[in-house]
Amino acid sequence: MSEEIVRIKGTKAGLQLLFAAGATYAAIEAEIREKLAAGSGFFCRGTVMHALAGSLPEEEMEKLRRLFHENGVIFSVSRAHFAPQAETQRPSPAQEAVQAASSQAAAGEETTQMVVVNRTLRGGQEVRTKCSVLVCGNVNPGAQIIAGGSIDIRGTCRGMVHAGAYGNQEAFVIADCLVPTQIRIADLIARAPDKTPAASERPTRPERASIKDGQIVIEPIER
Amino acid sequence: MSEVIVITSGKGGVGKTTTTANLGMGLAMRGKKVVLVDTDTGLRNLDLLLGLENRIMYDLVDVTQGRVPYKKALVRHKKQESLFLLPTSQVKDKTAVNPEELVKLCTELRKEFDYILIDCPAGIEQGFQTAIAAADCAIVVTMPEISAVRDADKIIGELGRADKENVKLVVNRIRPQMVEKGDMLDMEDINDILSIECIGQVPDDEMVVTSTNRGEPCILMDHSLAGQAYRNIVGRILGEKVPFMTFPKEGFFSRLKRVFNL
Numbered sequence: 001m002s003e004e005i006v007r008i009k010g011t012k013a014g015l016q017l018l019f020a021a022g023a024t025y026a027a028i029e030a031e032i033r034e035k036l037a038a039g040s041g042f043f044c045r046g047t048v049m050h051a052l053a054g055s056l057p058e059e060e061m062e063k064l065r066r067l068f069h070e071n072g073v074i075f076s077v078s079r080a081h082f083a084p085q086a087e088t089q090r091p092s093p094a095q096e097a098v099q100a101a102s103s104q105a106a107a108g109e110e111t112t113q114m115v116v117v118n119r120t121l122r123g124g125q126e127v128r129t130k131c132s133v134l135v136c137g138n139v140n141p142g143a144q145i146i147a148g149g150s151i152d153i154r155g156t157c158r159g160m161v162h163a164g165a166y167g168n169q170e171a172f173v174i175a176d177c178l179v180p181t182q183i184r185i186a187d188l189i190a191r192a193p194d195k196t197p198a199a200s201e202r203p204t205r206p207e208r209a210s211i212k213d214g215q216i217v218i219e220p221i222e223r
Numbered sequence: 224m225s226e227v228i229v230i231t232s233g234k235g236g237v238g239k240t241t242t243t244a245n246l247g248m249g250l251a252m253r254g255k256k257v258v259l260v261d262t263d264t265g266l267r268n269l270d271l272l273l274g275l276e277n278r279i280m281y282d283l284v285d286v287t288q289g290r291v292p293y294k295k296a297l298v299r300h301k302k303q304e305s306l307f308l309l310p311t312s313q314v315k316d317k318t319a320v321n322p323e324e325l326v327k328l329c330t331e332l333r334k335e336f337d338y339i340l341i342d343c344p345a346g347i348e349q350g351f352q353t354a355i356a357a358a359d360c361a362i363v364v365t366m367p368e369i370s371a372v373r374d375a376d377k378i379i380g381e382l383g384r385a386d387k388e389n390v391k392l393v394v395n396r397i398r399p400q401m402v403e404k405g406d407m408l409d410m411e412d413i414n415d416i417l418s419i420e421c422i423g424q425v426p427d428d429e430m431v432v433t434s435t436n437r438g439e440p441c442i443l444m445d446h447s448l449a450g451q452a453y454r455n456i457v458g459r460i461l462g463e464k465v466p467f468m469t470f471p472k473e474g475f476f477s478r479l480k481r482v483f484n485l
Contacts, residue, residue, distance in 0.1 A: 120418065122380030123373055140376050140416055158416070 006031045008049075017051040025060045029067065036071050048074045048118070048136040048154060074136065076154050077223060114149075121145070121159065130166065141181060147171070153178075160184075163209075172210035174221065177202060183209050183216055190216040225333040228340050228460075229358035231382075233374030235345035237366045238395040241431060243342040244272040245442040245450070246362075249457035251306035252442075255337040258297065260328075261311040262354040263344040264319055270310045273300060274438020283311040287324035293331060307336075317349050322356035329357035347381055355382060360389035362422070366396045367408040372416055379419060393423040393456060399470035423456035424467055425449050 005027050007018040019028055049068055051061065061077055068075035113131040123142030127133055132149030143159035145151055150171045151163045157175035162184035164171030169186045179202055183190045188211060205220045230243045240263070247259040261269040264284065270276045281296035286309070293309065300306040309332075312319065325341075332339050343354035355361065361382050365375035375392070382390055394413060401407035410424065428449035434441040441450040442457075451468060458465040 119383075122383070123377040125380050138416075138418070142373060142377065156415070 004031070006035065008035070015049050017049055019055055025056070025063075028056075029063070032064070032067065036067075036073075048076060051075070051077050053077045074154055076136075115147075120155070123159075132171075139175075139180070150174070169211050172208050174206060174208045176206050177204075178207040178209065178218060179203070183218075185209065185211050185216055188214075188216050225337050225339065227329050227333070227357050227359045228338065229343050229355050229361045230340060230364060231343035231351065231354065231361055231378055232345065232364040232371070233347065233378040234365075234371045237364050237371050238425075238431075239345070239364050240268045240272060240342055241435065241440075242362070242364050242393060242395065242425075242453075243340050244269060245440045245453040246457060246460070247306055247338075247340050248273075248300075248303060248440045249442045249453055250338050250340075250460065251300070251303045253457060253461060254305070256305045256335070257338045257340065258307040258309055258332055258336045260309045260325075260332075260339060260341045262320065262325070262341055262350060264311045264350065265313065265316045266344065267311050267313050269342050270298070270308060271438060272435055272440060273306075273308055275300065275308055275310070276438075279310045282313075283309055283328075284315050284319045285312075287320050287328060293328060317344065317353070320353055322353045325353050326357045347377065351378075351381070352385075355385055355387060358387060360391065361387050362391050362393055363417075363419070364393045364395050365413070365417075367394060367398075367402065367413065369408065372408065372413055376417055379417060390419050392417060392419050392421040393425065394421065395425045396427040397424055397470070398427045422459045423452060425452040425456075426470055 005020045005023045007020075009016045009018055051064070056064070065075040065077075115127065115129045115131050115133045117127060117133065117135045117137065120137035121127065121135060121139045121143040123140055125143045126146070127135075127144075128146045130148035133145055133147045133151045135145070135151070135153045135155065138155040139145060139153055139157045139159040139161065141158045144161070145159065146162045146165045148164070148166045148168065148171075151161050151173045153161075153173075153175035155175070156177040157173070157180045159180060160182045161173050161180050163173045164186040165184070167186055171185055173180075173183055173185065179192065181192055190209070203220070206223050207218050208221045209216055209218045211217075230239050230246070232239050243259055247257050251257045259269060259273075260283065261267050262283070263269070270279060275298050278298045280298075281291045283296070285291050286293045286296050296309055297307045298310060300308070329339055341354050341358060344350035363375050363378055363382075365371045379390055382388075392413075394410065398407060402409045410421070414421065426448045428441065428447055430444055430447040431441050431449050434444065434447075440453075441447045442453040444450045448468075448470075455465045455468060
């Protein structure tokens with residue numbers, strides 16, 4: 001058999017999608033469909049699939065994202081410089097990761113580190129770190145993330161998030177669906193409107209919250 | 224082979240004990256040998272729902288403290304030969320049983336029974352930690368209500384912390400009419416937050432109250448909607464593919480009755 005067009009590699013941050021050089025999009029899509037159909041149990045709900053940005057044109061990435069989404073797989077395009085950093089983190093429960101990260105942070109490498117949480121944070125669970133945080137899963141109401149750096153949530157954010165908790169005004173919060181109870185960035189606080197939005201009014205695109213002119217603003221972004 | 228299932232919820236009053244009694248009865252009706260272990264020490268109810276209060280001789284605390292072998296404490300159900308209850312003490316409190324003791328007891332029970340259902344107390348303190356210690360899988364009971372869902376979420380997190388990854392959901396006391404009007408959380412809202420496999424949707428049914436007071440689980444009543452829902456859950460636990468029941472729309476007469484407040 002000839003070389004596979006699509007390879008799925010397990011990395012410590014999740015699954016990574018690799019394409020053979022020179023493969024056409026049609027061939028790639030056909031092979032992914034085949035893999036999804038064959039291994040339906042393997043790609044369980046909420047599996048995160050990474051692909052390197054730039055390995056395919058933007059609109060083809062979007063098509064793939066939709067294809068994976070139909071099958072319940074979270075597809076994320078990671079910027080090239082992002083992935084190796086995520087791989088250096090051990091896949092450990094949040095608490096351990098946080099401890100490991102904070103001991104490293106004490107050694108003076110604060111913002112270069114990132115804590116990766118590969119599961120849903122449920123009510124009452126907390127991630128507290130001096131680094132940035134990447135969550136592959138949801139952040140449920142009652143959960144909180146307190147990060148010295150920025151927070152990226154590949155899922156729905158319904159909890160309390162605090163980016164730049166140690167004064168970093170440049171920190172931001174990104175989520176696929178950003179509906180938190182509170183967003184705090186540095187020393188600013190924004191809270192959700194008192195009326196809970198209906199399902200239809202919830203944001204359908206990824207959004208970013210950051211500080212602009214002394215206020216927390218939320219704007220839609222492209223991933 | 225044998226399976227230890229803990230039925231838990233976090234919040235009180237959502238129907239853990241009712242669910243335990245009904246699922247136990249249902250599994251026994253399907254020919255399984257079942258024991259129900261009540262771990263809600265100090266606030267025991269499971270015996271009442273099964274109508275077995277007056278037959279209790281010894282309890283869980285007597286067994287775990289080694290005063291009697293567990294076989295002496297078991298109460299066989301009046302009608303269902305293969306259903307047993309291991310009641311707990313009403314005078315002691317949750318500190319009377321610790322996790323290691325319950326694990327040891329369950330290891331013994333496994334030799335004898337197909338299903339061991341543990342009725343967990345409300346809360347996340349010691350009683351909860353004891354109840355989940357021996358479980359292979361957990362059934363989280365919740366209600367379509369924001370506080371119950373919030374607590375269920377917390378409980379699923381706690382179960383994950385204790386390495387219990389096999390967690391299933393039962394949504395109890397659904398009122399289809401309220402869901403339809405948008406006054407109650409629907410299954411989609413609940414799945415959005417909890418995102419675990421749902422094995423049961425039980426409608427709110429007045430017959431549950433009647434059956435509780437009579438000491439006969441409503442799964443025995445052929446015409447009870449909740450009973451039907453519990454029978455479906457039993458099927459799913461046994462690995463059958465049972466479609467979820469559709470709730471009947473409010474009919475003309477019942478609406479008329481409601482309007483005239485009959």
